[in-house]
Amino acid sequence: MLLDARQLPENETLDADLCIVGGGVAGITLALELIGSPLQVILLESGGMHYDERTQSLADGPVLGFQYDALANSRLRMLGGSSNHWAGHCIPLSPIDFEARPGIPHSGWPITFDDLSTYYDRAQPYFELQTERPYDFDFWAKRIGINPLPFDPDIFTSIPMNESPPTLFGHTYADRLSRAENVTSYLNANVLQLEANETASQVNSAQVACIDGPRFTVRAKRFALCMGGIEIPRLLLLSNGVAAAGLGNSHGLVGRFFGDHAAVRPSMRFLAQRKLRDLDLYSKQHFFETGGVFPAIALSEATMRKEHLPGVLFHLIDSEVSPGEVSLWNLREGMRKGEMPDYLARQVANLFTDLDGVTNSFYREMSGDREPLIDRPWYSPWLTFECTPNPESTVHLVEERDLFGQLRIGLDWRLTELEMRAVKRGTELFIQELGRIGIGRAWTDVLREDYTWPDFVARGKHHCGTTRMSDDPRTGVVDANGRVHGMSNLYISSSSVFPTMGYANPTLTIGAMSIRMADLFRTHAMSGEL
Amino acid sequence: MDRFADMGRRAFLKAAVGSVMGAGAAQAVPVAPAILEDAIDIGRAVLRTGVVESDAAALRAALGVIDRDIATLFTPRWNARMRRDFATGDTVHVAGWTLSRSEARLCALAASLRQQGLC
């Protein structure tokens, strides 16, 4: 059933075996997997079927550290959650991402890739993706009919990122949720607090409120938090009725280790000898009857191990924007703001020496035409990098309040030297491979000694690490099953449990982990553990 | 001011990608004058950056060439060496461009010979 919580009477108490908080990818997948199980499930979703300004305002909060999107824009509060505005790129984590890696402090999961691999297979259909050899690069290159670039396998690996349509989980699965007999989903239901027993070892109930509607209580034997990597720590920290530091926070880890995938777009511009068809394999998305593939180029495990580097991923963007055009834009911006742009000498030089690039820019502006007058094979690869686990990178409660009077959460994201090293070394190796293979030559600022983070570093809005997984309660908030340490019945399914995040977009893994959690809950239900 | 105050795309395309990297006969064929001019411009930028040897003799020795006629230098015979440079990370940075050390030396040699009025 799919119900509007605003229709409930004031102070109602609802009972269930399992209460899922959050109806995004994680919550919906968990609920769908439990349809037909012996469990009575309640799913509580803050939003409705559509975007609502006031509900969305609950997600707001200040950005306190490194540049970031406004928090209210970096996820969505409605059924389906952020899948209502995601891009649909899917890729599993790599085996190395699960390992404790020398040179990457705090890295490693308490589970391995093999523990998740069958769940990855089962997750594919939820994202409307192909199921036949989805991550076999040679298979897809053959189907597309273009040969992969011959990168040195010790340096780079081609990977077939899968493309979801992208699946909007709310709209796609609302029907199945409404027909489910043992799952009742409540829309417009905002969980404000979890009430624990006197030793803070078990959650008894969730306190829920509707905007312009009733407040009510949900009691359950088990709770699964699926509200994403920012709202989950927020709710744990707000649930401080018994444990002053919040639930699951006896070691002060809730909200720490925030990470996201960031990207330098572009990290270089390269000039290919000619329009190489091989490059089309990587510079386009290729769609099929089911699913699609967007090939990308990842730093190899061998190099990551040898040089102790975080994960790095390149997307080949066919931009037709040359350094000359960039220079022109920079000069104009600089003049507009009344300041000189960086590296002025080079900008001027580029203007004089890259005349057809500048012609393109003027031509496009004058004609309003997006097609360049002079067609040249420029590519502007985007470099996405893994953020390494950093305890100083946090989300934490701030003194601002939302419309329920609840403390908001602020984001203090911090990058380290390791990420900068990954960007520089990744760029350098990529340029060297372009030269070795004979593709072309590249121009970049990234390799300058005085290079610093650019004004715009793209963010994936992949909120990872804030309730990280570890066997040891001193180094993690949840155990290998996603259960909050020290609590018997509180579970989390989210990228917030990722202790290390690789370069892979996280949502396929979130889906896989929800399926794994559903299996665990079914087993517990059968064995009477629930 | 040099026509090439800094390394530019157009010259680079012709000199590095167009002639040296371009597929073609392996034997030495005289290089087109425009390409030589571009290579000289690139060479000046390389010399200014100081990333390779600065005089013709040292450049010749580093490259292992004895050719007297600079115009026959720019042939596809350098391709394998340039690729090897990239493979081993033997590269130099000139005005934001990453070049193989050998191609940087070749261009620098051309510029240095021009300076001496030898080509």
Ligand SMILES: Cc1cc2nc3c(=O)[nH]c(=O)nc-3n(C[C@H](O)[C@H](O)[C@H](O)COP(=O)(O)OP(=O)(O)OC[C@H]3O[C@@H](n4cnc5c(N)ncnc54)[C@H](O)[C@@H]3O)c2cc1C
């Ligand atoms: C612009 C953009 C593009 C993206 N592109 C990609 C991509 O290409 N590939 C990829 O893998 N990932 C991508 N992502 C990330 C992806 O959207 C998330 O990883 C994914 O949606 C997370 O799923 P989730 O269920 O954990 O959280 P969400 O989808 O955020 O869902 C959480 C749900 O919980 C609800 N909720 C929150 N607080 C409460 C509360 N207190 N009570 C009740 N309900 C609550 C919210 O309303 C929401 O519906 C993108 C994200 C953005 C913003």
